[in-house]
Amino acid sequence: MTDLILSLDVTDRSEALRIAAAVAPEADAIKVGYPLVLAAGLGIAHDLAELGLPLIADFKVADIPNTNTLICEQVFAAGFSAVIAQGFPGPDSVLACVDAARAAGGECYVVAEMSHPGARTFFSEGVPERLCAIVAETGADGIIAPATRPERVRALREQVGTKKILSPGIGAQGGDPAAIAALVDGMIVGRSIYGAEDPAAAARAYAPYRR
Amino acid sequence: MTDLILSLDVTDRSEALRIAAAVAPEADAIKVGYPLVLAAGLGIAHDLAELGLPLIADFKVADIPNTNTLICEQVFAAGFSAVIAQGFPGPDSVLACVDAARAAGGECYVVAEMSHPGARTFFSEGVPERLCAIVAETGADGIIAPATRPERVRALREQVGTKKILSPGIGAQGGDPAAIAALVDGMIVGRSIYGAEDPAAAARAYAPYRR
Numbered sequence: 001m002t003d004l005i006l007s008l009d010v011t012d013r014s015e016a017l018r019i020a021a022a023v024a025p026e027a028d029a030i031k032v033g034y035p036l037v038l039a040a041g042l043g044i045a046h047d048l049a050e051l052g053l054p055l056i057a058d059f060k061v062a063d064i065p066n067t068n069t070l071i072c073e074q075v076f077a078a079g080f081s082a083v084i085a086q087g088f089p090g091p092d093s094v095l096a097c098v099d100a101a102r103a104a105g106g107e108c109y110v111v112a113e114m115s116h117p118g119a120r121t122f123f124s125e126g127v128p129e130r131l132c133a134i135v136a137e138t139g140a141d142g143i144i145a146p147a148t149r150p151e152r153v154r155a156l157r158e159q160v161g162t163k164k165i166l167s168p169g170i171g172a173q174g175g176d177p178a179a180i181a182a183l184v185d186g187m188i189v190g191r192s193i194y195g196a197e198d199p200a201a202a203a204r205a206y207a208p209y210r211r
Numbered sequence: 212m213t214d215l216i217l218s219l220d221v222t223d224r225s226e227a228l229r230i231a232a233a234v235a236p237e238a239d240a241i242k243v244g245y246p247l248v249l250a251a252g253l254g255i256a257h258d259l260a261e262l263g264l265p266l267i268a269d270f271k272v273a274d275i276p277n278t279n280t281l282i283c284e285q286v287f288a289a290g291f292s293a294v295i296a297q298g299f300p301g302p303d304s305v306l307a308c309v310d311a312a313r314a315a316g317g318e319c320y321v322v323a324e325m326s327h328p329g330a331r332t333f334f335s336e337g338v339p340e341r342l343c344a345i346v347a348e349t350g351a352d353g354i355i356a357p358a359t360r361p362e363r364v365r366a367l368r369e370q371v372g373t374k375k376i377l378s379p380g381i382g383a384q385g386g387d388p389a390a391i392a393a394l395v396d397g398m399i400v401g402r403s404i405y406g407a408e409d410p411a412a413a414a415r416a417y418a419p420y421r422r
Binding site for chain 2: 009011033034035037041042059063064065067074075086088090091092114116118120121123127130
């Protein structure tokens with residue numbers, strides 16, 4: 001199964017709800033980041049959860065363990081079903097997110113690699129592999145790895161085995177669903193769906209890769 | 212000048228406002244993290260800003276440049292005067308925060324080192340020094356470095372020169388203000404003030420180190 005995950009990167013509450021409602025029948029999950037939550041309040045998770053899809057909090061949580069716990073407890077209480085954490089604060093910080101996820105029956109994913117140019121500064125030289133080791137050690141559910149680099153996704157698959165890989169950067173950012181769908185568990189698509197004139201139709205275009 | 216910065220790590224809105232109002236006359240700035248903002252809404256920044264102190268968003272922003280921009284624009288529009296970013300996502304991600312700060316007449320600080328046990332996994336082997344180089348390269352205003360390790364703060368002072376160092380971990384976490392105040396520009400104190408029966412009196416105890 002390769003899920004289609006809508007990255008709902010808009011900051012207007014009503015626009016977010018309108019797009020999410022239109023795309024929901026064509027998608028398997030919705031991912032929300034801080035820009036929307038800061039603008040609309042954490043309560044938007046409750047409204048989005050009513051669409052019946054898993055809701056992923058892409059907060060790239062990156063603090064000390066106790067603060068991570070406080071953030072994640074609120075994330076799950078608000079109606080999210082998964083959280084995305086950064087792994088570089090270390091295994092105890094990740095474990096705090098995993099524990100909060102488990103307590104709520106939810107999931108936790110760790111960023112293993114990012115695709116913007118500056119990411120090469122630190123997400124290199126074996127660091128993504130060490131982040132995958134933290135995923136194994138903490139019992140996290142999987143990793144985030146960029147669809148724009150299928151060869152890296154393939155290498156990280158070796159590291160994470162049957163854990164899930166969710167892959168952003170498909171569509172507007174250049175990731176090719178035909179090249180990436182078979183390698184990952186979730187295709188994360190943002191702009192090319194939410195920015196389309198007909199977001200539902202744009203989402204339907206990914207149907208052949210949703211297996 | 213060594214500022215006293217209240218780390219307002221509570222999650223109840225009215226408790227936060229009560230403590231902040233009581234401590235404001237004894238402090239130089241207030242630092243707020245995601246747990247409070249998620250619980251109370253970003254609008255709490257407006258209420259806190261009315262106390263007349265600089266307000267620091269300790270969001271440890273750690274995303275791609277465009278998302279960092281969207282987060283920081285909202286931070287400054289809400290009334291914050293500074294933001295704390297993680298440097299791990301790389302120089303372009305930090306620069307996005309610095310640019311948003313500059314556009315709003317605000318400041319941006321980068322986490323150079325963290326003090327929880329797991330932080331040793333990645334914040335080691337020259338990484339804090341590389342993060343300090345990113346501070347110089349992006350024109351960020353300074354770094355965050357742990358008061359629990361004065362010898363590291365001293366080493367990082369060599370790296371950042373006259374840029375500011377703000378230092379958490381003082382008080383309940385073990386950092387000694389007598390050992391750290393002369394090394395840094397801001398002492399960040401949380402629990403030993405907000406958790407005290409008389410937070411204002413607890414803050415006044417730091418007056419000898421506020422120079």
